[in-house]
Amino acid sequence: MNIGEKIKKLRLEKNIGVRELADDLGVSHAHISKLESGKSGASVEFLEKVAKYFHLHISYFFIDEEDQDEFKKSEKDLLFERDLSLENIKKNYNLHIDGEPATDEEVEKMLEYIRFIRHTNKK
Numbered sequence: 001m002n003i004g005e006k007i008k009k010l011r012l013e014k015n016i017g018v019r020e021l022a023d024d025l026g027v028s029h030a031h032i033s034k035l036e037s038g039k040s041g042a043s044v045e046f047l048e049k050v051a052k053y054f055h056l057h058i059s060y061f062f063i064d065e066e067d068q069d070e071f072k073k074s075e076k077d078l079l080f081e082r083d084l085s086l087e088n089i090k091k092n093y094n095l096h097i098d099g100e101p102a103t104d105e106e107v108e109k110m111l112e113y114i115r116f117i118r119h120t121n122k123k
Helices: 003-013 018-025 029-037 044-053 058-062 073-079 086-092 104-122
Strands: none
Touching: 003 029, 003 044, 003 058, 018 029, 018 044, 044 058, 073 104, 086 104
């Protein structure tokens, strides 16, 4: 799935129209349409804006969908969470390991791993 297709997928999942997204991001609806159809590309700055709008980390646009097939939706949400603070993760995610609630130490290790994945995908 290319970047435009990912933007369209996000938009449709949230029931947001092309014009609404364009207005919210401060671009023309034609720009969004061209991105989604693959007729134009997006700058990193624009992708950061889109990621922020959808409360995702920009790495979402650079990781292949096939690599995510083994993850559940909640796991994908965590992988692309913008705020990787321990407090936010504990507040918004009910993390369990082998049926037991994850400890703070275990959550910190998971967050380190997510940060590592994001860092290596930027290169």
